Amino acid sequence: MRRVDLVLTGLGNVGRAFARLAEEKRSLCRDRYGIDLRLKAALNSKGGFLTGRATDGDGLGDLAIAVSAPMEHPAWHPGLRLGEALGGGEPGVLVECTPTDIRTGEPGRAFMTEALSKGWHVAAASKGALVLDFPALSALARSSGVRLKYSGATAAALPTLDVGQVSLAAASVSRIEGILTGVTNHILTRMEDGIPFAAALKEAQDLGIAEPDPSLDIDGWDTACKILLISNAVAGTGFQLADVRREGIRNVTPEMLKQARAEGKAVKLLGRFVQDEGERWIEVGVSSLDRAHPLHGVSGTNKAISYFTDTMGTITVAGGKSDPRGTAAALLKDIVNIYRGI
Amino acid sequence: MRRVDLVLTGLGNVGRAFARLAEEKRSLCRDRYGIDLRLKAALNSKGGFLTGRATDGDGLGDLAIAVSAPMEHPAWHPGLRLGEALGGGEPGVLVECTPTDIRTGEPGRAFMTEALSKGWHVAAASKGALVLDFPALSALARSSGVRLKYSGATAAALPTLDVGQVSLAAASVSRIEGILTGVTNHILTRMEDGIPFAAALKEAQDLGIAEPDPSLDIDGWDTACKILLISNAVAGTGFQLADVRREGIRNVTPEMLKQARAEGKAVKLLGRFVQDEGERWIEVGVSSLDRAHPLHGVSGTNKAISYFTDTMGTITVAGGKSDPRGTAAALLKDIVNIYRGI
Numbered sequence: 001m002r003r004v005d006l007v008l009t010g011l012g013n014v015g016r017a018f019a020r021l022a023e024e025k026r027s028l029c030r031d032r033y034g035i036d037l038r039l040k041a042a043l044n045s046k047g048g049f050l051t052g053r054a055t056d057g058d059g060l061g062d063l064a065i066a067v068s069a070p071m072e073h074p075a076w077h078p079g080l081r082l083g084e085a086l087g088g089g090e091p092g093v094l095v096e097c098t099p100t101d102i103r104t105g106e107p108g109r110a111f112m113t114e115a116l117s118k119g120w121h122v123a124a125a126s127k128g129a130l131v132l133d134f135p136a137l138s139a140l141a142r143s144s145g146v147r148l149k150y151s152g153a154t155a156a157a158l159p160t161l162d163v164g165q166v167s168l169a170a171a172s173v174s175r176i177e178g179i180l181t182g183v184t185n186h187i188l189t190r191m192e193d194g195i196p197f198a199a200a201l202k203e204a205q206d207l208g209i210a211e212p213d214p215s216l217d218i219d220g221w222d223t224a225c226k227i228l229l230i231s232n233a234v235a236g237t238g239f240q241l242a243d244v245r246r247e248g249i250r251n252v253t254p255e256m257l258k259q260a261r262a263e264g265k266a267v268k269l270l271g272r273f274v275q276d277e278g279e280r281w282i283e284v285g286v287s288s289l290d291r292a293h294p295l296h297g298v299s300g301t302n303k304a305i306s307y308f309t310d311t312m313g314t315i316t317v318a319g320g321k322s323d324p325r326g327t328a329a330a331l332l333k334d335i336v337n338i339y340r341g342i
Numbered sequence: 343m344r345r346v347d348l349v350l351t352g353l354g355n356v357g358r359a360f361a362r363l364a365e366e367k368r369s370l371c372r373d374r375y376g377i378d379l380r381l382k383a384a385l386n387s388k389g390g391f392l393t394g395r396a397t398d399g400d401g402l403g404d405l406a407i408a409v410s411a412p413m414e415h416p417a418w419h420p421g422l423r424l425g426e427a428l429g430g431g432e433p434g435v436l437v438e439c440t441p442t443d444i445r446t447g448e449p450g451r452a453f454m455t456e457a458l459s460k461g462w463h464v465a466a467a468s469k470g471a472l473v474l475d476f477p478a479l480s481a482l483a484r485s486s487g488v489r490l491k492y493s494g495a496t497a498a499a500l501p502t503l504d505v506g507q508v509s510l511a512a513a514s515v516s517r518i519e520g521i522l523t524g525v526t527n528h529i530l531t532r533m534e535d536g537i538p539f540a541a542a543l544k545e546a547q548d549l550g551i552a553e554p555d556p557s558l559d560i561d562g563w564d565t566a567c568k569i570l571l572i573s574n575a576v577a578g579t580g581f582q583l584a585d586v587r588r589e590g591i592r593n594v595t596p597e598m599l600k601q602a603r604a605e606g607k608a609v610k611l612l613g614r615f616v617q618d619e620g621e622r623w624i625e626v627g628v629s630s631l632d633r634a635h636p637l638h639g640v641s642g643t644n645k646a647i648s649y650f651t652d653t654m655g656t657i658t659v660a661g662g663k664s665d666p667r668g669t670a671a672a673l674l675k676d677i678v679n680i681y682r683g684i
Contacts, residue, residue, distance in 0.1 A: 021653065025512050033512075157654035159509035166508055167501035169678040170367050170375075171671060294661065297639050306661075311363065311671035312499035313663035319636065319648075321655035329513060329653035336511040341683045 004035045004339060007085050007120070008042040009111045010097030011070050014125050014152070015042065017324035018095055018331055019067040025332060035339050041085035042067050044098065045107050048080040049073070082114050091146075093335050096124040097327075100153075102221060102241065105129035109137075116140045116148065123334040125152030125327050127225045131241050134232065149334035154229050155180050156327040158303045158320030164234030166342070171309040173235050176273040178305035179298050180226040182322035183210045183217040184249050184269045189299045192257045192267075197250065209301065219248035220269065220284040227271030230305070231282050235273055245283035252286055260288045266296050346377045346681060349427050349462070350384040351453045352439030353412050356467050356494075357384065359666035360437055360673055361409045367674060377681050383427035384409050386440065387449050390422040391415070424456050433488075435677050438466040442495075444563060444583065447471035451479075458482045458490065465676040467494030467669050469567045473583055476574065491676035496571050497522050498669040500645045500662030506576030508684070513651040515577050518615040520647035521640050522568040524664035525552045525559040526591050526611045531641045534599045534609075539592065551643065561590035562611065562626040569613030572647070573624050577615055587625035594628055602630045608638050 006022065008015055022037050029035050041050045049067070070076055086094075094115035098108045109129035112122050117140060124130060129137065130150055141148040154160045160178065179185050183204055190200040201218065204210035216222050224244040231237045249269050260267045265288045273282050289296045294316040298304040304318035320326060348364065350357055364379050371377050383392045391409070412418055428436075436457035440450045451471035454464050459482060466472060471479065472492055483490040496502045502520065521527050528551055532542040543560065546552035558564050566586040573579045591611050602609045607630045615624050631638045636658040640646040646660035662668060 025653075028514070029512060157657070159505060159657065162504065162509040163501060163659065166679065166684055167504040167675065169675040169682070169684075170371060171675070172370070309671075311367075311663070311674075312668055314661045315499070315501065315659065316661050317505065317657065317659040319656045319658050321653070326654055329651075332653075333509065333511040333513070337508060340511070342508055 001030060002035050002339065003038060003090075004335070005038050005040040005089065005092030006095055006335070007040050007082070007092070007115070008067070008095045008097065009044065009082065009107070010099070010126065011042060011044045011067055012097065012099065013324040014327045015097040016067050018097060018328040021325065021328040021332055029336060033336050033340065035336065037335070040087070040092070041080070043080050043082065043085055044070075046071070047076055047078040048085060049075055049077060050080065050085065082111055086115065086118055086120060091119040091121070093121045093123055093338065095331055095335070096122055096126055097331070098126050100126045100216070100225070101128040102131055102216075102225060105132040109133055112137055113140065116144050116146060119144050119146060121146045121338050122148045123152065123331045123338070124148070124150045125156070125331055127153045127229070130229055131225045134229070147338045149338060150229065151330040151334050152327050154226050155303050155305070156320060156322065156330045158305065159317060160226070160230050160305045161233055163305075163315060163317050164230060164307060167315065168234065168307060168309060168312065171311050173307050173309055174275050175308035176227070176231060176234065176305065177295060178223075178227060178230070178271045179268050179295055179303050180271045180305065181217050181222045181269065182301035182303055183214070184223070185299065185303065186301045188249060188252065188257070188267055188269065191252065191254050192261060194254050194258070196254055197252060218250060220246045223269060223271040223284045227273060227282050227284065231273035234307070237273065237280060237282070239282050243282065245281065245285070247285040249286060264291050265289060268295060268298070270295070343372060344377050344681065345380060346677070347380050347382040347431065347434030348437055348677070349382050349424070349434070349457070350409075350437045350439065351386065351424065351449070352441070352468065353384060353386045353409055354439065354441060355666040356669045357439035358409050359670040360439060363667065363670040363674055371678060375678050375682065377678065379677070382429070382434065383422070385422050385424065385427055386412075388413070389418055389420040390427060391417055391419060392422065392427065424453055428457065428460055428462060433461040433463070435463045435465055435680065437673055437677070438464060438468055439673070440468050442469040442558070442567070444470050444473055444558070444567060447474040451475055454479055455482065458486050458488060461486050461488060463488045463680050464490045465494065465673045465680070466490070466492045467498070467673055469495045469571070472571055473567045476571070489680045491680060492571065493672040493676050494669050496568050497645050497647070498662060498664065498672045500647065501659060502568070502572050502647045503575055505647070505657060505659050506572060506649060509657065510576065510649060510651060510654065513653045515649050515651055516617050517650035518569070518573060518576065518647065519637060520569060520572070520613045521610050521637055521645050522613050522647065523559050523564045523611065524643035524645055525556070526565070527641065527645065528643045530591060530594065530599070530609055530611065533594065533596050534603060536596050536600070538596055539594060560592060562588045565611060565613040565626045569615060569624050569626065573615040576649070577617075579615065579622060579624070581624050585624065587623065587627070589627040591628060606633050607631060610637060610640070612637070
C-alpha cells in the first residue's frame with residue numbers, strides 16, 4: 001500500500017466536491033490501485049486547514065466536512081501558505097481547483113509552480129495558468145521528474161486528453177472538433193425551442209449552470225482555452241490564446257436555429273483545430289452541422305469531441321458529467337493514473 | 343532510440359495491413375516516441391519469412407511487400423517455426439493476427455504462450471485464445487514481466503479498453519452497452535431501408551464486409567467475445583463465453599425495423615454488461631433504442647460503446663475504422679503504448 005498525500009488548493013464548488021469524492025473513493029483506491037489517499041491540507045488564498053488541526057484523526061472525512069464551510073470552521077487557519085501545507089515529507093499531488101483567471105493565471109500559477117519545484121505532481125482543474133504558461137510549467141514538471149495532468153481543465157469527465165494522447169498513439173490527427181462548454185450547448189439547445197438568447201441565458205443562470213458573469217462561456221473563452229490545451233497536447237501545436245480565432249454565441253438568433261432545424265441541421269459552438277494545405281489554426285465559432293456530422297446529436301449540457309485521423313477514421317467521445325462531481329472525478333482519475341504510470 | 347523487434351503471426355488481411363502500416367509509420371514512431379520498429383519475422387502455421395532472407399536490407403518495406411503474396415515469394419521459408427522467428431536476441435513484441443477460432447483458440451494460443459514465456463510482449467488482434475484462456479495468458483504475462491495488450495481484439499480502432507481502463511480510473515461502472523460488430527450494424531441499417539435479412543447479408547458479403555461463413559458475426563459470437571473481454575477487463579468480472587446470454591440478428595425482420603422507426607426508435611445488436619440488484623451478467627441481443635439512448639444514432643459499419651458510471655455520468659465513444667487498416671492501427675497503438683509504459 002502506497003500512501004499518497006494530497007494538498008488541495010481552491011475551496012469552491014470543485015474543491016469541495018473533490019474533498020468529498022476522495023473520502024468516498026478512499027477504500028476503492030486502496031483495494032483497486034494499492035494507493036492510500038490522504039488529504040494533507042486544503043487551502044485558498046486566504047487560509048486553509050492542515051490535517052490534525054481540522055480533525056481529530058487523519059481521515060479525509062472530517063476535512064471534507066470542514067472544507068464545505070471553511071471560514072466558519074473552528075480549525076480554519078487564516079493566512080496558511082502553500083509551503084507550510086506541502087510540508088517536508090514525501091511529496092504527493094497538488095490538486096489545483098482555484099478559479100480560472102485567463103488574464104493573470106493566478107493564483108493557480110503560483111501554487112503549481114511552487115508545488116512542481118518542490119517535487120509534487122500536479123492535477124489541475126483550473127485553466128488560466130495552463131493556457132498562459134504551459135511550456136514553463138511543463139518544463140518545470142520535467143526537470144523535477146514529476147507529472148502535470150489536466151483532465152479536469154480539458155472538459156472534465158469527458159476524456160478528451162486520454163483519447164487524444166493514449167488511444168491515438170501513432171495516428172496523425174488532421175482535425176479536432178469539440179463541443180467543449182456545457183453551458184453554451186445548453187443555451188443553444190433551449191434556443192432551438194424558440195427561446196431568445198437573453199432568456200435562455202437567464203434561465204441557465206437561475207439553474208446554476210451559467211455563472212453570474214457568463215462571459216467566459218458565452219464569448220467562447222472557455223471553449224478556446226480547452227481546444228488550445230487539447231490541440232497543443234494532441235497535435236503538438238504551440239498555439240497561444242491570442243492565436244485563437246474566436247466567436248461566441250451572443251449573435252445567434254432563434255430564427256437561425258429554426259432555419260437550421262428545417263434543413264435537418266443543428267447549430268453548435270465548436271472549438272476546432274484545423275490543418276489544411278500546410279496551414280494549421282484553432283478557432284471557436286458557431287457552426288451548422290448536418291445529420292451526418294458526429295457532433296450533430298450532442299445536445300443540452302452534453303459535451304463531445306471528434307478526432308479525425310489518418311489510420312483510425314473518426315473517433316468521437318461524448319458525455320461525461322459537467323458538474324463539480326464530474327470534474328472531481330477527472331482529478332481523481334489523473335491522480336490514480338499518475339501512480340499507475342499512465 | 344530504442345530498437346523494437348516485432349514478429350508477426352498471421353498473414354491474412356490484418357497481418358498484411360499491419361506490415362504495411364508499420365513500414366508507413368516507422369519514421370513517425372522514431373521521431374515521436376523514440377522507438378525504431380523492425381519487423382524481424384512474419385509467419386503463419388505453414389511457414390514464413392525472416393528478415394534478411396526476405397529482403398536484402400533490414401527495412402520493413404521489402405518484408406511488407408513479401409507478406410502481400412507470401413507463398414509465391416522466393417524467400418518463403420516453408421515450415422518456419424515461431425521459436426526460430428523469435429530468435430535469441432532482445433525480446434520485442436509478438437503481433438498476433440491469426441484467424442479467431444473460438445472453439446480451440448488455436449493457433450493464437452500456442453503462438454502467444456510461446457512468446458510470453460520467452461519474455462516477449464504480445465499485441466493481439468485474434469480473439470479465440472483471449473476468450474477461452476485469458477486468466478492463464480494474463481498470469482503468464484505477469485510472471486514473465488511483460489504486457490499482453492488486445493485493443494485489436496476489442497473493436498479495433500474504437501478505443502473500448504483505453505476508455506474503460508484509463509479514463510474511468512476510480513469510477514464504478516454499473517453498465518456497459520456496445521455496438522461492437524460493424525457487419526451486423528451495417529445489415530440492420532440496410533434492413534431499415536426495407537431490404538430483407540438474407541438480401542442484406544448477401545449484399546454485405548458481396549461488398550467484402552461479411553465473411554463467406556457469417557455465423558461468427560450474425561449469431562452474435564463476435565459481439566459476445568468483445569463484451570466478454572471488455573467486461574472482464576473494465577468491470578473486473580470473470581465471465582466465460584458459456585455465461586453469455588446470446589441472440590443474433592437472424593430473426594429480425596424489416597417489419598420490426600419499420601415499426602421501431604415509426605416510434606422514433608432504432609434496432610441494434612448490443613453487447614451488454616449489466617449489474618442489477620446484486621446480480622451481474624453479460625448478454626448479446628437485439629434492442630430497440632429510443633432517441634435519447636447514446637447509441638441510437640450509430641449506423642452503418644460504425645461501432646460505439648457506452649460506459650455508465652457513478653461519478654462521470656455516461657461516457658460514449660464512437661467511430662473508429664472497422665477495416666484491416668483500423669485493426670492494424672490499434673495493434674500499432676498498443677505496441678507504442680507498451681514502450682510508453684501505458
